[in-house]
Amino acid sequence: MDQTSSEIAAAEPAERRRLPPEERRRQIVEGAVTFFADVGLEGKTRDLAKRLGITQSLLFNYFANKAEIIEAVYAHVYLDRLSDDWPRRLTDRSVPLRDRLLTFYTEYSQLIFEYEWMRIFMFSGLAGAELNRRYLHHMGTVILHPLLEEIRAAASAPVDPQMEDIWNLHGGIVYIGIRRHIYQVPTPDDPSEAIAHAVDRFLGSFGVV
Amino acid sequence: MDQTSSEIAAAEPAERRRLPPEERRRQIVEGAVTFFADVGLEGKTRDLAKRLGITQSLLFNYFANKAEIIEAVYAHVYLDRLSDDWPRRLTDRSVPLRDRLLTFYTEYSQLIFEYEWMRIFMFSGLAGAELNRRYLHHMGTVILHPLLEEIRAAASAPVDPQMEDIWNLHGGIVYIGIRRHIYQVPTPDDPSEAIAHAVDRFLGSFGVV
């Protein structure tokens, strides 16, 4: 099972030492983010150390154990991903609903269509992490449900949307990132056109101008 | 990192022996499918054996090494998933396009919205398996591209769809399975309604009756 062995590269040309602790810690966390995004959360500490150009034992001077390193990776990847003024902006009816949706998904896709985020989110989801359920629940209640109400308010078609429809819109967009970073197949460099079309189809079907 | 340790259960109450080789092999493969779907492809052979109620060494009497077990899992999970008369049925214009799409996605979702399939596909995708790229390429050329032509032929709206639009339809539907089996959040027991709505929105936006 060494399809992800890591003789890939050691970042540093080696032989530098004694960084200030905060800086070293930051360097380890950032290296760990891309390392675990590459090989999965079961990546070996020796491989991580090699990639960082430090010894394996040094890792345990900054983190009590491997689980703590992964905690730090989670924190670094997830922190402040969901800007907390999106709920407000999404419900600001002085702006056309279409514009609100487009700016949201443009910004949101820029955040999550990122190699590290997408893959670590998927790895931790498969590992059964509570984190992912919390994240999706938050997404549903704080973003998508208000969105549902906005669309209902602006709709003129006989059928009115349900949460599952909003999840469908959301999923179709997120799936671009899954294709790109999980399955690693070609996707449009700039997804904004595909996103715009998806949003327009969605709004159009509910009779939103 | 033992969030997926496996004291979960040993299937057999133990102490039975000497099955016909083909049957034992089949039993191992089936057990391995759900085992690796649960814990990932880095699951330990000792845990797999424990779940099967056999010794770890017995595994290596049927498979030369762990990689061979996983090959057998792939084969068992993927084989004949894509019925090869779907391309024909999807392009059979004696049937309304909407009906063709609905039956396709109803059948297809029944196949892939399955715990084992969904999770092993995701695990192998993250591991960088060529398998997934081949599968998605096949999906694109054999199913989705013909579908694109069908929609173009039936469309009456000024804008005509692109492959990326079809992928959007597809992704929105597949995402239901991802939520259910990867993130393990609640989804509709029967996704057919959500699928039908997604299909109708899609076709409607291109002016397909």
Add this chain to the structure above:
DNA sequence: AACCCTATTGATCGAATGATCTATAAATCG
């Protein structure tokens, strides 16, 4: 009931892994 074939077990090997501990040397301070 004795025999034989072989499916299965149990013990074990060598490598890899997370973690610990002591020795070393880089930087800072007086």
Add this chain to the structure above:
DNA sequence: CGATTTATAGATCATTCGATCAATAGGGTT
């Protein structure tokens, strides 16, 4: 410049892992 601090390296431990192999026993055949 010498002493002190401490970030870092190197050696090592206890487990765990995939894999091997000789010993055992299930069960069909005669």
